[in-house]
Amino acid sequence: MELLSNRPLHASVPDKYVFPPEKRAALLHDAPSSDVALPVVDLQRAYLSDAGRRRLVAEEIIKAGKEFGFFQVVNHGVAEDAVRAFRKASAEFFAMPAEEKLPYCSDDQSKPFRVASSTSYDRNQTRYWRDYLKLRCHPVSDELVGHWPAKPESFRSSLAEFSAQVHELAQTLLLLIAEGLGLDEGFxxxxxSGGDTQMNVNYYPPCPDPSVTLGLLPHCDRHLLTVLSQGDVAGLQASYRGRWLLVRPVPGAFVINFGHQMEIVTNGVLASVEHRALTNSAVARMSVATLIMPKMDCRIGPAPDMVSEENPAKFREFVFREFMAAYDTAAANREDVLEYFRIEQH
Structure with a gap:
């Protein structure tokens, strides 16, 4: 398997990474919106026992979710040391010699840890300017840790600590979302949310010509909730009112977005929003996405409290395993995958 990170310098963009003009970043929709920023939610109040303050934070999250499908959180309880340690270990992994990464290279999606390049959805044969680690990270067990790489030396311990803290943050967010929607707090x-928590560590090396390629295709996430450590290099864009909004890095923040399952269980109130990744020519960019997943046999459909005469059920009930298969068949296309589960309205 060819990894972009195995080459220290790319003098030009190889043909297989060059997109046709109509698919290139500069020509998709309008120019990136520069006058709108994602809401930044301060979670510090949410950790307090005061119900009134917590309610305000919950309402702020729902407002941001309805408007953007994305928001950033600060004062989130994940230690900055834990974030830095795992990002450093991940960067060191990508920087290792090719032969040390080779044993982990695989396109087998069932593996609990693997390294690959581009994406499994590059059906048109054009490749995306991205290497990635895909791994299971929670719940942590000795067996799971044994699948993680032993090099660099700090990788396993820093991943275990980082994933535990991010998982706790995700559960806090889900409690607040439930409260903000008027659902039972344990909804x-x-x-x-009890499936194996997945993580994608995305590495985008400097690109000689970012105007002809993409780091990652426009897509919506298939699961429930994403907690993203973007780092200090911009590159994530979210679709907003027909334009692409650049998600500007906020020091110490996590970017939060909803997956398809959140849209379905809230009956469309909190929508999953398309997003993509750009490259840049100056520096490498690395993002760490933690994906909160349902169990494979979980039955999913609109929550009864989210269905009414004015807002009838938009989606049929299904088992999450069925959704995963449909997502792959649709190659992550938002409308195509939702069409499998949408109820026709009369």
Whole structure:
């Protein structure tokens, strides 16, 4: 397997990474919106026992979710040391010699840890300017840790600490979302968020000509909730009112967005929003996405409290395993995958 990170310098963009003009970043929709910024939610109040303050934070999250499908959180309880340590270990992994990464290279999506390049959805044969680690990270067990790489030396311990803290943040967010929607506080607990937590560590090396390629295709996430450490290099764009909004890095923040399952269980109130990744020519960019997943046999459909005469059920009930298969068939295309589960309205 050819990894972009195995080459220290790219003098030009190889043909297989060059997109046709109509698919290139500069020509998709309008120019990136520069006058709108994602809401930044301060979670510090949410950790307090004062119900009134917590309610304000919950309402702020729902407002941001309805408007953008994305928001950033600060004072989130994840230690900056834990974030830095795992990002450093991940960067060191990508910088290792090719032969040390080779044993982990695989396109087998069932592996609990693997390294690959581009994406499994490059069906048109054009490749994306991205290497990535895809791994299971929670719940942590000795068996799971044994699948993680032993090099660099700090990788396993820093991943275990980082994933535990991010998982706790995700559960806090789900409690607040439930409260903000008027659902039972335990609505998202159990099977709906109890699947194996996945993580994607995305590495985008400097690109000689970012105007002809993309780091990652426009897509919506298939799961429930994403907690993203973007770092200090911009590159993530979210679709907003027909334009692409650059998600500007906020020091110490996590970017939060909703997956398809959140849209379905809230009956469209909190929508999953398309997003993509750009490259740049100056520096490498690395993002760490933690993906909160339902269990494979979890039955999913609109929550009864989110369905009414004015807002009838938009989606049929299904098992999450069925959704995963449909997502792959649709090659991550938002409308194509949702069409499998949408109820026709009369």
């Amino acid at each position: 998202f607990a159990g099977d709906l």
